[in-house]
Amino acid sequence: MDNLRQKAKELLESKTVNLVIGYENGTNGKARAVFITDPEKTGKLIYDERCKQNLAVYLNKHEVKHYGKIAIVAPLMVMRSILVLVSECQVKKENIVALGIGEDGSLLDFPSLEVVEKYVAKIPLGNPQSDQEILDKLNAMTMEQRRAFWQNELERCFKCYACRAACPMCYCLRCTVECNQPQWISAPAHPLGNLEWHMLRTMHLTGRCVSCGDCGRACPLNIPIHLLTMQQAEEAFHMFGVRAGTSMKAESALSTYKPDDKENFIL
Amino acid sequence: MTPEKKIIDRVALDKLYESLKAAGNKMFAPVFRNEQTDFEYNPNASEISYNHIQTTQSVKNTVFPKIENLFRFESSQKGVDLLNIDFTKVPRVVVWNAHPCDAAAFSALDSVFNWDFKDEIYNSRREKLAVIGMSCIKADENCFCTSVDLNPGSVKGSDILLTPLANGTYLAEILTEQGKAIADANASLFTASNGENKEEVLAKVEKQFDHSKVTENLANGFENPFWHEFSLRCIGCGACAYVCPICTCFDIQDESKAGNGRRLRCWDSCGFGLFTLHTSGHNPREIQSQRWRQRVMHKFSYQPDRNEFIGCVGCGRCSRACPVDMNILEQLVALEKLEVAK
Amino acid sequence: MSLSNIYVPYLMEIESITEEAPEVRTFRLKFKNQEEGENFNFKAGQFAEYSVMGGGESTFCIASPPTRAGYLECTFRRTGRVTNALSKLEVGDTVGLRGPYGNIFPIEEWEGKNLLYIAGGIALPPMRCVIWNTIDKREKYKDITIVYGARTVNDLVYKNELKEWEERPDINLITTVDPGGETPEWKGEVGFVPTIVDKVAPKAENTIAIVCGPPIMIKFTFPVLKKLGFADENIFTTLENRMKCGFGKCGRCNVGKYYVCKDGPVFTLSQLNNMPAEY
Known part of the structure; x- marks a missing residue:
């Protein structure tokens, strides 16, 4: 933690970055995002098991982008999200310094995002075990049971x-649910409208979801919606061999056409 | 009417619930499910939670549901017909076991839906609503009712307010004609009270700030850097607004097929980026700090000024529901101490 | 209907449609229920919620003056979902209308004064109601000057009425188009509205200025009027915040503690000066 604070302080003092996004102690024992511009305030930074929010969600925020060069505390899910956002031209790689956090909580030295790519390549990726176990149970159900x-x-x-607001990959200024010419899906929160919304969200994140689980954590009603995108992350891997957030040049599984795609009915 | 006090024991309480349900009321009561406690319609008496601190959602659903039919329309060769909603089909609802903060919130809703223009759909639901409140004997660090002129035993908004006493029985304060009608119809379930004191069992909720000072600071705090600083973390979802017992922002949407359909009122939030967007592309509240400011200002400055109520009952739901720890109490305490130029 | 319901609109039949400019149309509407029409009273400045069943509701001013009984007019440009749905309608089709909502131009207080109307583009419709209202009571007002500008000659709306106003000796009409928007036949001014107001330099003394237009036009017109000596309380404008309900409940049109739908849409500059710039 001291290494992290020291590194953040150096980056701000040397004006390498104008803002550090990290975690601090929040209210009632929670950890939360903190935005630091003053090198003297880097002592607020913490990193422990409570730090679960995917901070990459802030990189596309208007007020945050305004700061220019930004350092961000980056456990694996944040590293992967940054790679997705760079590959989708949402953030400029030269504007991001990843303060990588290893699996043991230690500070990793990432002089560039290319090094982040190399680090991610060495780590076995997949859904968190507890979530995958629930998915396995759901997948063992009949389709009728799953639908129910x-x-x-x-x-x-x-x-x-x-769910949308917590997701770094849901950065559209006008989400499809808000496009009304034509109205693609029903806006009201009735059962059909809800089903349509979550199917749409799931499909738009297929091949782009890094399985951070923040959508599910954000849901105030405890609906396990993260299972939907996590299932699709596995589907995309099995069908296209692609894992989101492994490369800054990654091609999105569902929006890239290749002549050798096995779904030859597309053309 | 002069409030009356009676006693009801735990077994009789379940009987009262079943009796109200059997009388044709839709019962809206808290149940523990999906790892949280929330209100639902017509649970069994045995399912009802009596030991939670706060439900995830408020009880505004009963009078301002997340989707409300405003009217239906039908098209034919002769033109368009509008079919008003059938007000006779609005159900009688009893809110069962609502905390005093929730019961108190109804008066704010009444005000919003009736200033100048009377919202008949809201009023038709409200007129058929009874509120059986339950004083709080537990509170947590998110609760701050005492800072907004309420307390864990406030009678405001309840027709009957129950308070769980140390001996396992409940003190029933019968507060309104409607409450009296319920008590009279179930007179055998109640016994006489004997000067029981509810104050000694109520949760201790310390006053955390002076709301009039917050209102005063907000009047001069529109341009304060506070908003930017305290809202960078906000991700702009609607969780706070949707769980709030007083937030009433809404959208109007049409749903139709082949010219037949309905116009609906749906919950909306001033925190959403597109909420105020003009067709031209101009947006008066372009960034999240402006939208967060609107939320706080509306509750603690505009509503006190225009509608003479504080748009907050201190239930703490928004702080609990917020995925990024935008804690309203923390901010209000900071706003009370804010240094503003007069 | 058994119990009234503030969300249920009046049903209006489209009596005629005028193509004003590219994608800009005026509907003349009459009440399907005559009795509703007779009981419908409004004043200049007020607005209504217009809807297509299944296509949604949208907010526009009432563009015809209360002095012309028997019909209501609205003018809109096809841009969003509702205006697209409206554009598909034909004469005889049905439009829903709720209203009237909002405050009014205090035209009775303006009696005996000069009136200076300044409008840009599609913002002439919200002003057309008050313009005709005061023209229809012409003897009560002194000089009436109208400065109206649009991007191009083609974008000027109410072309027939502009001609009528131009020909009237008791109205001083100045039309302008943005530089590059003129045609070889164009005889009006060329230049942005604030520049033209500055050039025309109307007298501020005993004059009320009414300004409607896109935010950028308003922003640059106010200083010109101030320079000419107009007091803030004699400069009127209308705010066009997004609305859904129109009656102070849905929360969209708040500007500080004010609701544009109830306290507006008409505001004086001195009122705006005391409001946060969230419009």
């Missing part, structure tokens, strides 16, 4: 869009 499970869960959604 999801209808029951999604019915109570009230469309606060916390």
Whole structure:
């Protein structure tokens, strides 16, 4: 932790970056995001098991971009999110310094995002074990059982869009649910509208989700919606051999056409 | 009417619930499910939670549901017909076991839906609503009712307020004509009270700030750097607004197929980026700090000024629901101490 | 209907459609229920919620003056979902209308004064109601000057009425188009509205200025009027914040503690000076 604070302080003092995004102690024992511009305030930074929010969500925020060069505390999910955002031209790689956090919580030295790519390449990727176990159970169900499970869960959604807001990859200024010419999916939070919304969100994140689980954590109604995108992350891997957030040049599984794609009905 | 006090024991309480349900009321009561406690319609008496501190959602659903039919329309060769909603089908609802913060929030909703223009759909639901409140004997660090002129035993908004006493029975304060009608219809379930004091069992919620000082500072704090600093973390979801017992922002949407359909009122949030976007592309509240400021200002400056109520009952739901720890109490305490130029 | 419901609109039939400019149309609407029409009273400045069943609701001013009974007019440009749906309608089709909502131009207080109307582009419609209202009571006002500008000659709306105003000796009409927007036949001014106001330099004494237009035009016109000596309380404008309900509940049109739908849409510059710039 001292290494992290020291490194953040140096980056701000040397004006290598104008802002450090990290975690601090929040209220009631929670950890939360902190935005530091003053080198003297880097002592607020913490890193422990409570630090679960995917901070990459802030990189595309208007007020944050305004700061220019930014250092960000980056456990694996944040590293991968940064790579997705760079590959999708949402952030400039020269504007990001990743303060990498290893699996043991130690500070990693990442002089560039290319080094982040190399680091990620060495780590076995997949869904968190606890989530994969639930997915395995769901996958063992019949389609009718699964449908009933999801209808029951999604019915109570009230469309606060916390799932969307928490996701670094949901950066569209106008989300498809808000496009109304034509109205692609129903806006109201009735069972059909909810089902349509979560299917849409899932499909738009297929091959782009880094399995951080923040959508599910953000849901105030405890709907396990992260399982939807996590399932698709596995599907995309099995079908296209692609894992999101492994390269700054990654091609998105569902928006790239290759002549040798096995779905030859596309053309 | 003069409030009356009676006693009801735990077994009789379940009987009262079943009796109200059997009388045709839709019962809205808290249940522990999906690892959280939340209100739902018509649970069994045995499912009802009595030991939670706070439910995830408020009880505004009963009068301002997340989707409300405003009217239906039908098209034919002769033109368009509008079909008003059938007000006779609005159900009688009993909010069962609502904390005093939730019960108190109804008066704010009444004000919003009735200033100048009377919202008949809201009023039709409200008129058929009874509130059985439950004083709080537990609170947590997010609760701050005492800072907004309420307390864990406030009677405001309840028709009957129950308070769980140390001996396992409940003190029932019968506060309104409607409450009296319920008590009278179930008179055998109640016994006489004997000067029981509810104050000694109520949760201790310390006053954390002076809301009039917050309001005063906000009046001069529009341009304060506070908003930028305290809202960088906000990701702009609607969780706080949707769980809030007083937030009433809404959207109006049409749904139709082949010319037949309905117009709906749906929850919305001033925190969403597109909420105020003009068709021209101009947006009066372009960035999140402006939108967060609007939320706080609306509750603690604009509503006190225009509607003479504080748009907050201190239930703490927004702080609990926020995925990024935008803690309203922390901010209000900071706003009370904010240095503003007069 | 058994119990009234503030969300249920009046049903209006489209009596005629005028193509004003590219994608800009005026509907003349009449009440399907005559009795509703007779009881519908409004004043200049007020707005309504217009809707297509299934296509949604949108907010526009009432563009015809209360002095012309028997019909209501609205003018809109096809841009969003609702205006697209409206554009598909034909004469005889049905439009929903809720209203009237909002405050008014205090035209009775303006009696005996000069009136200076300044409008840009599609913002002439919100002003057309008050312009006709005061023209229809012409004897009550002194000089009436209208400065109206659009991007191009083609974008000027109400072309027939502009001609009528131009020909009237008791109205001083100045039309302008942005540089590059003129045609060889164009005889009006060329230049942005604030520049033309500066050039025309209307007298501030005993004059009320009413300004409607895109935010950028308003922003640059106010200083010109100030320079000419107009007091803030004699400069009026309308705010066009996004709305849904129109009656102070949905929360969209707040500017500080003010609701544009209830306290506006008409505001004086001195009122705006005391409001946060969230419009």
